Amino acid sequence: MSLADFFTPIDLKKIAPKKGYYTSQLGDKIVHYSVDFPDLEEKTDIAIIGVMDDRNAVGNPGCSLGPDYIREKLYQLNEGGYTVKIVDLGNIRAGEKVTDTYFAVKTVVSELIKKDIIPVILGGGQDITYAQYMGYEDLEQKVDLVVIDSHFDLDEDDHGGSIETTSGSYLNKIFLHEPNYLFNYSNLGYQTYFVSQDSLRVMDKLYFDVHRLGELSGNVAVTEPAIRNASMVSFDIGAIRAADAMGNANATPNGFYGEEACQLCRYAGFNDKLTSIGFYEFNPAYDSNGQTAWQLAQMIWYFIDGFYNRKRDFPLNPKSQYLIYKTSLTHEDQEVVFVKSKKSDRWWMQVPYPSAGSPNERFHLVPCSYADYKTATSGELPDLWWRTYQKLN
Numbered sequence: 001m002s003l004a005d006f007f008t009p010i011d012l013k014k015i016a017p018k019k020g021y022y023t024s025q026l027g028d029k030i031v032h033y034s035v036d037f038p039d040l041e042e043k044t045d046i047a048i049i050g051v052m053d054d055r056n057a058v059g060n061p062g063c064s065l066g067p068d069y070i071r072e073k074l075y076q077l078n079e080g081g082y083t084v085k086i087v088d089l090g091n092i093r094a095g096e097k098v099t100d101t102y103f104a105v106k107t108v109v110s111e112l113i114k115k116d117i118i119p120v121i122l123g124g125g126q127d128i129t130y131a132q133y134m135g136y137e138d139l140e141q142k143v144d145l146v147v148i149d150s151h152f153d154l155d156e157d158d159h160g161g162s163i164e165t166t167s168g169s170y171l172n173k174i175f176l177h178e179p180n181y182l183f184n185y186s187n188l189g190y191q192t193y194f195v196s197q198d199s200l201r202v203m204d205k206l207y208f209d210v211h212r213l214g215e216l217s218g219n220v221a222v223t224e225p226a227i228r229n230a231s232m233v234s235f236d237i238g239a240i241r242a243a244d245a246m247g248n249a250n251a252t253p254n255g256f257y258g259e260e261a262c263q264l265c266r267y268a269g270f271n272d273k274l275t276s277i278g279f280y281e282f283n284p285a286y287d288s289n290g291q292t293a294w295q296l297a298q299m300i301w302y303f304i305d306g307f308y309n310r311k312r313d314f315p316l317n318p319k320s321q322y323l324i325y326k327t328s329l330t331h332e333d334q335e336v337v338f339v340k341s342k343k344s345d346r347w348w349m350q351v352p353y354p355s356a357g358s359p360n361e362r363f364h365l366v367p368c369s370y371a372d373y374k375t376a377t378s379g380e381l382p383d384l385w386w387r388t389y390q391k392l393n
Helices: 063-074 098-114 128-134 170-176 197-205 220-228 258-270 291-307 370-377 383-392
Strands: 046-052 086-093 118-122 143-148 182-190 209-212 232-236 276-280 322-328 335-341 347-352 363-368
Touching: 046 063, 046 098, 063 086, 063 118, 063 291, 086 098, 098 118, 098 128, 098 276, 118 128, 118 291, 128 143, 128 170, 128 232, 128 276, 143 258, 170 182, 182 220, 182 383, 209 220, 220 258, 220 363, 232 258, 258 291, 276 291, 322 370, 335 363, 335 370, 347 370, 347 383, 363 383, 370 383
Parallel strands: 046 086, 046 118, 118 276, 143 182, 143 232, 182 209, 232 276
Antiparallel strands: 322 335, 335 347, 347 363
């Protein structure tokens, strides 16, 4: 089966300006499926995928129509100071069953990653995150998931039945999936009044990283290490305050500012490790004057900009490009080792495996911040080190 079998072409008559695109605009640069399916054997960095399914988008029917509205705005933005190699594969239409849609997304994501192409998914409901995650099942690698959302999406079935995969419960499906290949989950921007204390206790018990909106508001740079650790990102447009992104039936007054959302996306693009990203829950029926579509288009632009400015400095090769710092703890006969890139000034921390593995796997490198280094130099063990060590057991 060819990947083309999963897609329907884009109707450019509906999204392109009457006079066409300027040669500087992405609409002229992106190879799109409107007639012929793009040749993925040619050098391609990023593939845009629309997913037109909202059957399990809780309280937000209509978000299946979002992809083409985002494209309309994205194609009007100008290419940055680089040459993009981006294809737009068109839209995956809703299957006969929701599970058919999930299968299509899973297959497409998996095949693109194998080709070293980053899928950029335009939803549709955030339950599609589960299908995005399942795309990693056959890749035989651990997954670090970052979700940018005001909720945890851990709702359970109160009637004792099996948990349905919805935009409010898909995380349960990911956490409980066997075999388990999820190494870490991070939430950025949750709002405490939307989260139960039981859910917070679950996150703490599993040593997952969750960050309140209040921690990050006005200081979004502190999210960079968590995003740099992600294999995949899922962005719920509801994490942005309604004044900046009203195109969502579940929009609420508080959340990230629009420019903060763009910064988060640039960090994601900048991440050498990230291999897929999805943008979910945009509903054009609630979008005034296309402002949320513009917001998402600019977020994707910043992701692309981050990608084409990657430093490719994941340690430790060559070693001459890094500085090694060793710190001693006050109450323990132990040192914490940090690695700093000379290229980007970014930091990593070495966390030893609990039991000795092969000579090449003596420690796990986790992205960290200068603040973690300062904590260690004061003699205290950084919380990130401890949580990572527990997950390595």
